[in-house]
Amino acid sequence: MEKKILLQVKNLQISWLFDKALIPIVYGVDFNLESGKVLGLVGESACGKSVTALSLLRLLAKELKIVNGEILFWEHNGGETIDITKLESRGKDIRKIRGGLVSMIFQEPMSSFSPLYTIGYQIMEVILLHSEISKKEAQERTIELLNKVGIADARNSFKSYPFEFSGGMRQRAMIAKAISCNPSLLIADEPTTALDVTIQAQILNLMRDMQHEFGTSIIFISHDLGVVGQMADEIAIMYMGKIIERGPTKEIFKNPNHPYTIKLLDAIPRLGNLEARRRLEPIRGSVPGLFNRPHGCTFNDRCDYFMSGICGASFPELKEISENHFVACYLYG
Ligand code: SF4
Numbered sequence: 001m002e003k004k005i006l007l008q009v010k011n012l013q014i015s016w017l018f019d020k021a022l023i024p025i026v027y028g029v030d031f032n033l034e035s036g037k038v039l040g041l042v043g044e045s046a047c048g049k050s051v052t053a054l055s056l057l058r059l060l061a062k063e064l065k066i067v068n069g070e071i072l073f074w075e076h077n078g079g080e081t082i083d084i085t086k087l088e089s090r091g092k093d094i095r096k097i098r099g100g101l102v103s104m105i106f107q108e109p110m111s112s113f114s115p116l117y118t119i120g121y122q123i124m125e126v127i128l129l130h131s132e133i134s135k136k137e138a139q140e141r142t143i144e145l146l147n148k149v150g151i152a153d154a155r156n157s158f159k160s161y162p163f164e165f166s167g168g169m170r171q172r173a174m175i176a177k178a179i180s181c182n183p184s185l186l187i188a189d190e191p192t193t194a195l196d197v198t199i200q201a202q203i204l205n206l207m208r209d210m211q212h213e214f215g216t217s218i219i220f221i222s223h224d225l226g227v228v229g230q231m232a233d234e235i236a237i238m239y240m241g242k243i244i245e246r247g248p249t250k251e252i253f254k255n256p257n258h259p260y261t262i263k264l265l266d267a268i269p270r271l272g273n274l275e276a277r278r279r280l281e282p283i284r285g286s287v288p289g290l291f292n293r294p295h296g297c298t299f300n301d302r303c304d305y306f307m308s309g310i311c312g313a314s315f316p317e318l319k320e321i322s323e324n325h326f327v328a329c330y331l332y333g
Helices: 049-056 092-097 119-130 135-148 167-179 197-214 225-231 249-254 259-266 271-275
Strands: 005-018 021-034 038-042 064-075 080-083 102-105 185-189 217-222 234-239 242-248 319-322 325-327
Touching (some): 005 049, 021 064, 021 217, 038 049, 049 185, 119 135, 119 167, 135 167, 167 197, 185 197, 197 217, 217 225, 225 249, 242 259
Parallel strands (some): 038 234, 102 185
Antiparallel strands (some): 005 064, 319 325
8 A cells, every 4th residue: 555654854953042052952853754653752851852843833932943954744635745844933824734734732731721711612712713614513523522532521521611620631622622623643742641540541542543533643752662652653762852763663662773772661661570570770871961962872971882983983874774674873784
């Protein structure tokens, strides 16, 4: 079957404007996302995954600038290709894409709901903005969506304010808002991090159902490789603003190659390890600050395989080591 690319990110570079200087924080990120597939973006805090995601909708803070690269989005219905980097960040073209073709769900639902309006009103507002239906139809669609995401007594919950919902219910309502216009792409930034494991499992199931029902593509961002592994078809691991390993999920779990990926996998609790009373292996050290970026491979000060004279010279290229499996490390090739 022919693969349909929905999103192609090419050599994306983002810098932070600080004291009149541009400090690079995302260094030439490349990835593709096929229609109907889930891409997991994984890494520790401050590795650039959320900044990359926000740039896809031109939602970056004003001190953050896209300095190079392309974000190509294929609008399948109209057949048009849009380079999102060329759009005005406050213009009408990107506003048409936000919430319509591409939606985002955040870790903290209150960042997408105002405390002053009812949940139903705020979802209905998005529907009315992106489609030509009557207020009555938008209200019925909102109630249907609240029902779909498992909000009990959706007709009455429509009139509730965000503070009247529990954390799990707010997260569900945010998903209802995000999928209200059947987006082609849903960006989920740490959508389950603040939730307990039971609600986390329910939210993951819900997103999976939505993906199957509407064929939505998803970019699922998390620091937790275990959670991403349950959702993603393909995984990209980020470290200090670069993708250092990328490949199909099964392959990454079965055959991780980059020392950082291996360490991330070692840090996931597994049933076998618990039974054998094996300790979880933490990754030594921490991610260096922006102003202490190591020369060469940025993982070199934490890597057990550091090769003197090689790893500190320049950053290794991302190379394909098996079909669709890419690694940036001098141990390979
Ligand atoms: Fe470790 Fe060298 Fe590979 Fe970097 S390039 S991950 S320092 S072996």
